[in-house]
Amino acid sequence: MTHPTTATHDVIVAGAGPVGLALTRLLAMRGHRVALVDPNRVVCHHPRATHLDDETMRTLQTLGAADLEPRFLRQEGWQLRGADGSVFLTFEMPARESDQGWFADYQFHQPDFESRLRGLLADEHVELLLGAELTGFSQTGDAVTARVLDRRTGQERVLRAAYLVGADGANSFVRRGTGVEVEDLQGTQRSLIIDVHPFEHPASLPVTSGFIYCEDERPVTYVPIFPPKLRFEFMLKDGDDARALENPARTYDLLSRWLTPGSYRILRTDVYEWHARLVRGWRQGRVLLAGDAAHEMPPMLGQGMCSGLRDAMNLAWKLSAVLSGADAALLDTYESERAPHVRPYIVESARQSNMIEAFADPAARPEPGPAQVLERYRPLLGPGLVAAPDGVAGQLSPQPRTAEGVLLDDLVGYRFLVAGDRATIGAVSQDTREAWERLGAVVLDEPPAALAAWLASHGADAVIVRPDRYTQAAVAGAAALEEATRALSERLLPARAAA
Numbered sequence: 001m002t003h004p005t006t007a008t009h010d011v012i013v014a015g016a017g018p019v020g021l022a023l024t025r026l027l028a029m030r031g032h033r034v035a036l037v038d039p040n041r042v043v044c045h046h047p048r049a050t051h052l053d054d055e056t057m058r059t060l061q062t063l064g065a066a067d068l069e070p071r072f073l074r075q076e077g078w079q080l081r082g083a084d085g086s087v088f089l090t091f092e093m094p095a096r097e098s099d100q101g102w103f104a105d106y107q108f109h110q111p112d113f114e115s116r117l118r119g120l121l122a123d124e125h126v127e128l129l130l131g132a133e134l135t136g137f138s139q140t141g142d143a144v145t146a147r148v149l150d151r152r153t154g155q156e157r158v159l160r161a162a163y164l165v166g167a168d169g170a171n172s173f174v175r176r177g178t179g180v181e182v183e184d185l186q187g188t189q190r191s192l193i194i195d196v197h198p199f200e201h202p203a204s205l206p207v208t209s210g211f212i213y214c215e216d217e218r219p220v221t222y223v224p225i226f227p228p229k230l231r232f233e234f235m236l237k238d239g240d241d242a243r244a245l246e247n248p249a250r251t252y253d254l255l256s257r258w259l260t261p262g263s264y265r266i267l268r269t270d271v272y273e274w275h276a277r278l279v280r281g282w283r284q285g286r287v288l289l290a291g292d293a294a295h296e297m298p299p300m301l302g303q304g305m306c307s308g309l310r311d312a313m314n315l316a317w318k319l320s321a322v323l324s325g326a327d328a329a330l331l332d333t334y335e336s337e338r339a340p341h342v343r344p345y346i347v348e349s350a351r352q353s354n355m356i357e358a359f360a361d362p363a364a365r366p367e368p369g370p371a372q373v374l375e376r377y378r379p380l381l382g383p384g385l386v387a388a389p390d391g392v393a394g395q396l397s398p399q400p401r402t403a404e405g406v407l408l409d410d411l412v413g414y415r416f417l418v419a420g421d422r423a424t425i426g427a428v429s430q431d432t433r434e435a436w437e438r439l440g441a442v443v444l445d446e447p448p449a450a451l452a453a454w455l456a457s458h459g460a461d462a463v464i465v466r467p468d469r470y471t472q473a474a475v476a477g478a479a480a481l482e483e484a485t486r487a488l489s490e491r492l493l494p495a496r497a498a499a
Contacts, residue, residue: 009035009127009161010323012146014134015168016040018049018110019291019308021117023167025063026316028125029414032323035159036121037148041131043118046195046268047110050225051075051302053376057102058399058469059309061407062414065116072106073226077209078374082362083216090371099398101407104376105302109226129157134173137164139286163319165288167308170275172293180281180289185343187276187298187350189357190236191221192245194255195268198228204258205230214359222258229267233299235357242271274298276350278343282335290315294335295342300352303345313468314338317414326492333384337394340382348377381470385491392458392474397465400450408448409469416441416472419451420462420481427478428485435489464488 011027013020016038024036052060052072060066080089093105121128129148135156137146144164148157166174175182201207210223218240221233232255236245244250246269252261277296282289291308315334322328358364381394389395399408408417418425418441425445436443441464447455455463460474462481473484 006158006160007035007127009033009159010163011035011319012037012144012159012161012164014038014146014164014166014174015172015291015293016114016118016128016130017167017169017291017308018114018117018305019312020165020167021114021121022059022063022309023165023290023312023316024126025117025120026312026414027320028121028123030316030320031125032320033125033127035127035129035161037129037132037134037146037159039131039133039151041152043111043114045111047108047225047229047231049110049302049305050107050223050231051306052106052108053302053306054098054100054102054104055396055469056306056309057106058100058409059313061101061409062313063117064120065113068108068113068116069102069106071112071226072108073208073224074103075105075107075208075210077206077371079209079211080356080359080365081211081213082365083213083360085213086368088365088368091374092371093374098376099400100396101399101401101409104374107223107225109229132157134168137174137177137287139164144286162323163286163288165290165315165319166293167290167312168293170292170296172289174287175279175289175293178281178284178287178289180279180284183278183280185276185278185346185350187274187346187353189274189298189353190240190242191272191274191299192218192234192236192242192254193268193270193272194232194234194251194266195225196230196232196251196255196259196264197267198230198259198264200263201228202258202263212356214356214365216360219356219360220254235353236271245269246271274353276346276353278339278346280339282339283331288315288331288334295339295346297346297349298353299349300356301345301349303349307342307345310341310468311338314470317467321492330491337381337384341379344377344379385466385472385488392460392463392471395471397463397469397471398451398454399469400448400454402448408451411444412442412465414467416467417444417465418442418462418481418485419444419447419465420455421452422446424462424478424481428482432482432485435485435493438493439489 010032012035013024024034027034078091133149135147135149146159166172213220219235223231275296279294282294290311380389386393416439422445463474464472
C-alpha cells in the first residue's frame with residue numbers, strides 16, 4: 001500500500017470540462033496556485049455541448065482563445081416543422097456583430113474547445129491531475145483537504161487548499177458530499193443523441209441552421225455542429241427502451257430520411273436524461289459549486305455551458321479577491337447574483353422542451369407566420385455587490401471597438417474597468433485614484449464612442465465594469481463615481497480601506 005503524499009494549493013478545482021478549465025485558467029491568470037482534478041486523462045472524444053453565444057465568446061477572448069472563432073459555425077437560423085416537413089415557425093439569428101463584439105450564436109466541436117483550454121493550462125501555477133479521481137474531502141475553518149486517487153498507479157495524494165470548487169458535472173461528487181438541496185423545476189426529458197460524420201453533407205439538410213420536427217412518435221432536433229459533424233436528438237417517451245435505441249443498428253433507420261446508410265460514420269449513440277434543476281447552497285464554507293453541479297437545464301436554449309462559463313467568470317475574480325485579503329463574505333454574492341440570473345434560462349428551456357413535445361399534436365401548433373429575428377435575452381444579476389440591480393447596474397456591459405478597431409476587453413483583460421468622460425475622471429480625488437489602483441482597474445478617460453453613447457443613453461458619463469463584464473455602477477458626475485468606488489472598495493479591500 002502506498003502512503004499518500006500531500007500538496008498545498010490556493011484552490012482545488014474538480015472537473016476539467018469547459019467550466020473547470022475556464023475557472024482554472026482565470027485563477028492562474030491572477031497568479032494563484034490551482035490543482036485541476038479530472039478522471040479523464042485525455043479530452044472526451046465526443047461533444048456534449050454544441051452551442052455558445054456572444055457573451056461566451058467574450059469569455060474565450062478573456063481566456064486567450066478567441067482565435068478559435070474561425071473554427072466555430074455561425075448559426076443563422078432555426079425552424080419548427082411538422083411531421084410532413086412543413087414549417088410553422090422560423091427564427092433568424094442577427095447577421096451582424098452584437099453589442100458584445102461577436103456574432104450572436106455559434107455551433108462548435110467541444111473536444112477542440114477543451115483541448116485548447118487544457119493546453120493553455122500548461123502553466124507553472126497549475127497542477128494538472130488528469131486521470132485522477134476525487135475520492136473524498138473535508139474542511140476546517142481555514143482549509144479544505146481533498147483525497148485524490150491516480151486511477152492508473154493507485155497512488156493516493158492529499159491536497160490542501162483554501163477552497164475547493166466542484167465543477168464536476170450533473171452527477172457531481174462534490175455536490176453530493178455537501179448534501180445541499182436541489183430544486184426540481186419540472187423539465188425532465190430523455191433524448192437519444194446521435195452524432196455523425198457524413199462523408200458529404202446531404203443536400204436535404206441545411207448547413208448553417210437547425211430544425212425540430214414536432215412528430216407524434218418522437219420529436220427530432222437537427223443541429224449542425226461544425227462541418228462535417230452533425231447531431232440529431234430524438235425526444236423519447238416514457239415507454240421507449242433506451243438500450244434498444246442506443247444500438248447503432250437503429251441509427252440507419254432513424255436517419256434514413258436524410259442520410260443513406262454507409263454515407264456517414266457514426267460517432268455517438270447515447271440516451272441522455274435532461275433535467276431542470278437548481279441547487280440551493282452553491283457555497284458551503286470553503287466548498288463551492290459551478291456549472292452543471294449547481295444547475296441543469298434541457299438543451300433547447302443552448303445555454304447550459306454558457307451559464308456555467310458565466311459562473312466561472314463571476315467566481316474566479318471573487319475567489320482571487322478573497323485569497324488576496326478581502327472578506328470571505330464576498331463569496332456569498334456568487335450564488336445570490338448567479339442563481340437568479342440562471343433560473344430564467346432553466347425555466348424557459350424546460351417550457352420549450354415541454355412545448356415541443358406538445359407540438360406533436362397539429363392542433364397545438366400556431367399558424368405559420370413570417371420569420372422572427374431572435375434577440376438575445378439578458379437577465380440582470382441577482383442582488384450581491386449591487387444591493388438591488390436595476391437598469392444598468394447588474395446588466396451585462398457592451399464591448400465596443402476602439403477607433404483603431406481593438407475590442408475593449410483586449411485592453412482591459414480580466415480586471416475592473418473604470419471608463420468615462422475626461423472631465424469626470426479628472427475631477428475625482430486622489431483617494432479614489434488610489435482605490436482604482438488597489439483594485440487593479442484599467443482607467444479610460446477617452447472611452448470608445450459607442451461606450452460613451454451607451455452611457456449617455458442611460459443618463460451617465462462614467463461606468464465601473466467588473467472583471468466578469470457586468471456593470472457595477474453607471475453614474476453621472478465625479479461625486480457619484482467616487483461614492484461608487486468607495487462602496488466597491490469597502491467590499492473588496494476592507495482591510496486596506498480601513499487603514
